[in-house]
Amino acid sequence: MNKPLRIAIAGLGTVGCGVVDMLTRNAALLSLRAGRGIVITCVSSRDKSLKRDVDVSAYAWVDDSLHMATRDDVDVVVELIGGHEGIAKDLIEVALKSGKHVITANKALLAHHGFALAKLAETNGVQLMYEASVAGGVPIIKAMREGFAGNKISAVYGILNGTCNYILTEMRETGRDFETVLVDAQEQGFAEVDPSFDVDGIDAAHKLCILSGLAFGVKLNFENLAVTGIRHITASDITYAEDLGYRIKLLGIVRCNNGKIYQSVEPCLVHEDSTMGAVEGVFNTVLVEGDGIEIGQCIGRGAGAKPTASSVVSDLVDLARGYNVPTFGVPYDALVDADWGENGSLMARFYLHLSVTDRVGVLSDVANILKLNNVSVEAMAQLGHDPENPVSITFTTHAVKQADIENAVQKIAGLPAVLARPTMLRIEEI
């Protein structure tokens, strides 16, 4: 048997403990698969005295995790601290510079500093691995970096945040509104006390950034990413969408169109009977379009100790087997600055919902604005007919230019009879 792969684990939260547990529980199997043992030599965390589900007493305890990065008995540093600045970043940088491989689940760090870290890894001849950073237990980094390596990728669509998908699924199944379901999700541990990172789409955006880099060989760019969360989605939107045969999903999307790259995170409508629509609750999925595969989709748990640990451990097995692949699939110096496109120039079908006072002429005004902005309506439904109460009108459009419908919606929102901010959602035919 070859010499074991020696690892340091920085961060003993849910995922860190999950990794310790998996390495211990499946040790014999892992040695067989990896061709050598995978042994933990040292660990670190903020609080040594904290009671944990796993026994870490057999490993050297390192008070300052930075010290792990330079230890002679460490081949791989597993960074599970989190945060895109500070200690996590310092640790990874020092580790790479010291010739240690690094495994991280830190999507924020990669989204902000991915290119610099890839350069650091490659110039030091080590691997920077991050399977756990996107979609938990789903091996989507591997699929994109290796499995689809023959393909010219044209688009990637992902349900990348389990909290949002859980909330949207619950809203649909129970008819409750966003706030109620959010509180419930917080109580059950599916949402954070401060949910903004999740429900405002930031977490999904970090993950999408990584997928953009992998798909198109571009430098990760978190700034050129239009992000809309799910707070404004109402129970009615979900019901209306369902009546039309759609489900609302928070999608991270990146696509290439005539050489320009378009990325966004926003709630969209997908067909309820599609393999995308069927991904419900806390599950995540990524669907890739390429010139060979046509489509390839992976589904799994997007978070949690065990699924995330599974991805960290698969990176460890890869390293033990002698893995050697550029961080984002091509050498760092081949990563290019993308020609970022304006999402407004894209064509798509849209769903539109208006809440209006029921009086003569409203529909005519709305229809006129749509027409003047080149928005061609495919179907319309007016729900309720009662002069005392607001009336809901839903539209679906033919494929229209996004900027055109945005203009139209802005003007429609200014009509006196329109009572609330209209809801406008893209329809994705995937």
Place this chain on the structure above:
Amino acid sequence: MNKPLRIAIAGLGTVGCGVVDMLTRNAALLSLRAGRGIVITCVSSRDKSLKRDVDVSAYAWVDDSLHMATRDDVDVVVELIGGHEGIAKDLIEVALKSGKHVITANKALLAHHGFALAKLAETNGVQLMYEASVAGGVPIIKAMREGFAGNKISAVYGILNGTCNYILTEMRETGRDFETVLVDAQEQGFAEVDPSFDVDGIDAAHKLCILSGLAFGVKLNFENLAVTGIRHITASDITYAEDLGYRIKLLGIVRCNNGKIYQSVEPCLVHEDSTMGAVEGVFNTVLVEGDGIEIGQCIGRGAGAKPTASSVVSDLVDLARGYNVPTFGVPYDALVDADWGENGSLMARFYLHLSVTDRVGVLSDVANILKLNNVSVEAMAQLGHDPENPVSITFTTHAVKQADIENAVQKIAGLPAVLARPTMLRIEEI
């Protein structure tokens, strides 16, 4: 730039030409991803004069493909001839013995000779790659061998044959019967002139064999595989299943239960709103259950020139990058003879359909047989009530022992009032 990876392609049918096309079309991208060029040095096929969609005139033509296996200018032999004996087998054996890596899409060959070939590859220090052998463009071999390497796998479920899935989907959507849809599929090129390999489950069984080896580290064993195809599925079965909220899918299943391995290919019921039920038409999918991921599922095109070529090329990129992983995920000498279980001892819920003459006492006879065989009925529906015509009765059962319900069905089939062979299908809660 490093020296190019030099490949020989044996077999220039649909997939072979697809590989040539992809390597040519995406050459620059592939070099970047692989870290070096991937160049075709020679090709062979049965008929040199055949008109092809790709131009192969730039490559050396080898009349006897066996000669490729020993050429000095070849690092990798890509076997796309097919057949589990004869020239394909000879070629792979000689290539491996000559220190060439081998890539194959040949599921039949692997199902029958996988262990011997893995041994040959490993003892000669080369890789035997076969991503294209299961589920076309879906990188499921990579997912199982690497992506889920941290997991103890407990079960694998696959829709592994696009022809069957297409036929079953068409039957459901159009209400037509098996024979009519088959003829239609043959005319459209979705089914072979001799469809038996597909519709009788053999092709799916070959693929399942490979997945069994990967999942459980067992020697591939095509003999211990109970195979039932889809010829006996009627349009009515599909309608009744749909009324109950299920779709019928030909599933390859392998699972581990108390140390025993159970493998089968058979049509089963899956929930229509599950991510398994949503995989329709020619698409394939594999769902893996593991102790870390809980579940992981991949979906994609199961056949066709481009998707299959995508998998072959991903293997080539892996090899160019220096890939080194045991053929079935663990060294060949760690592969064990499985303790194969009898499927009859497994517990499952079942769907049962009987066609009976509508007369007093039939239901009582049936119910009595079920009771005597410990089959507990969950729900029953009697469709139609006309003494002149047969009556359909459908049952779903609680979880029962498969052998018990098989006994019951055999006895029920012998009742004079039962007009046709009853349909019995497992319900898989995935």
